[in-house]
Amino acid sequence: MYIGNIIIPIKIILLNHFFYDIWEHVKSRYLFKNISSKGFQNLPVLSVTQDKGVIYRDSLDIDIKYDSSTLKNYKLVQPGDFIISLRSFQGGFETSYLTGITSPAYTIFNFIDNQSQNHMFWQYLFKRKNFINSLKKVTFGIRDGKAISFSQFGDVKVEYPDFGEQKHIAITLNKIDDAIQLHERKCEELALIKKALLQKLFPKKDEIKPEVRYENFSDAWEQRKLGEVVEMFNGDRGYNYPKDSELISEGIPFINAGDLKNGQIDLKNCKKISREKFNQLSGAKIRQGDILYCLRGTLGKNAIVKFNEGTVASSLVDIRPKTINGIYLFIILNSDIEYRQRILNDEGAAQPNLSVRNLAKFIIPVPKTKEQQKIGDFFNQIDTLITLHQCKLKKLRQLKKFLLQNMFI
Incomplete structure (x- = not known):
């Protein structure tokens, strides 16, 4: 909320802490610096994607052709660097966890003062819809396939709290992300178990008995x-x-x-x-x-x-x-x-x-009715577990969405 020229976020308890300090409201150029180090052609080439973030180019399923003689002009990327990709005005900025080099078409930047900013907080901020919408003010007329320049980004105003509040916001959201990933993995694992058991508990093509049977069942299907x-x-x-x-x-x-x-x-x-x-x-x-x-x-x-x-x-x-x-x-x-x-x-x-x-x-x-019942009950239990984790996932995603809307200005 705004009171005159003072910006105050919605008051929220973060890990039993109250925060009432005024958030800063400045142009990005006063917090970040452009990075354009070149001449590291021996490092692996990185690609910047919306769905997978920053990854090694060799890990992509597609074969991208490029002239190796141009690698000396590629920009150095290190863990913690932010990257303005060609689609940032659609999906926000990406963060690198890798060391490598990437096309000079990308803009690389990081903090002017790393000690006063929490990196994880800014990762979340750069992916918020409000921030992405703010980029539209500086991307008017920019066609698809062209990156936002650091100069253009520098004119975007950002709001942020002090380091302590940044840290608590980041920790809270990161814990939710960890829980989301946990339930996603459980859903995937249960789906794989179900798929494997479907192959074992039913007869293969042209066979009359399954590979795995319940005890006391031996009749042909x-x-x-x-x-x-x-x-x-x-x-x-x-x-x-x-x-x-x-x-x-x-x-x-x-x-x-x-x-x-x-x-x-x-x-x-x-x-x-x-x-x-x-x-x-x-x-x-x-x-x-x-x-x-x-x-x-x-x-x-x-x-x-x-x-x-x-x-x-x-x-x-x-x-x-x-x-x-x-x-x-x-x-x-x-x-x-x-x-x-x-x-x-x-x-x-x-x-x-x-x-x-x-x-x-x-x-x-x-099979016989009792074997049908056992198979049905068993898979019903697996489906119930999958549904349970899916429900938890839905609630966690809703909670994250709520916090992203209310923990930031």
């Missing part, structure tokens, strides 16, 4: 057509199909393909229809335990129904388990077993398309 073990109900395509004017915010769920997200149905944001309109429809009347499957567009996307009443748009089919465990079937419909057959049966031209008739012909490996 059957190969059944999907249509033999489920019932299928189409969405209504007739005269009574809901018009846009009949879709309402409160009522009975009318599920479309876009409402299927990560194996679940977005009930909060899906369209609804009135009881009268619902009774007019002759299509699917979905119920808890059914599986909704997308037949057009994002082919194969699906979700388990966890509520008792609703219907579907014409792009979906409602699959109701009949002589097969629903959780087990849901696992099959999200495995390579389904994917291989879906690709072969795609009837689409302008967009992917699959008929209910061909979906019903998909071959499903089916």
Whole structure:
């Protein structure tokens, strides 16, 4: 907030510390210096990217050609240096953790006085939307592929607190980032475990038994057509199909393909229809335990129904388990077993398309009911763990976003 010419940030507790000091408000040229050291052609060449930051050029998947004789003109980059890349006006400034050289097209800078500034604090500041928006004042007319000069950056005004408050802000945000990375790794590890077990707990192609079995199970698995073990109900395509004017915010769920997200149905944001309109429809009347499957567009996307009443748009089919465990079937419909057959049966031209008739012909490996139950329960536990970490990730990202908005001016 601003009081006259004095700038004061929102008061916030950082690790049990209160900070009330006035933030400085100066042009960047009074804090930073341009760095343009050359003649280090024996050092590795670095690339500056938005998604991966500063990396070794050799680690890129693409083969970038350059004249080695020009390397003497490349600029020295050291750990802690900031780099104004060719897309800084879109994604902020990058920070180097590496020693190397980079194209003279980039602008390299660092603090005039390293002792009075916290490097990590400025890393966060340079990636804030407010800072990136402030660059637009000096980048007007700069075309894509051209870097912001240090002179232009020097005219950008920045607000910052004293070193102690910088440090606490940086520590707080860094701890959140560490927690985010931890849950990201756990999600990735669980996904890999799930993928590996899907290969072990289901028979390979043309085999009748899986590689790994639960104790006391030894029977051969059957190969059944999907249509033999489920019932299928189409969405209504007739005269009574809901018009846009009949879709309402409160009522009975009318599920479309876009409402299927990560194996679940977005009930909060899906369209609804009135009881009268619902009774007019002759299509699917979905119920808890059914599986909704997308037949057009994002082919194969699906979700388990966890509520008792609703219907579907014409792009979906409602699959109701009949002589097969629903959780087990849901696992099959999200495995390579389904994917291989879906690709072969795609009837689409302008967009992917699959008929209910061909979906019903998909071959499903089916063990005894108790083994289905065990496999279903096991993978359900893994999915629950993945969902738990995803929820924590979402909350941590929301917290970080809130702090980035409120811990800075």
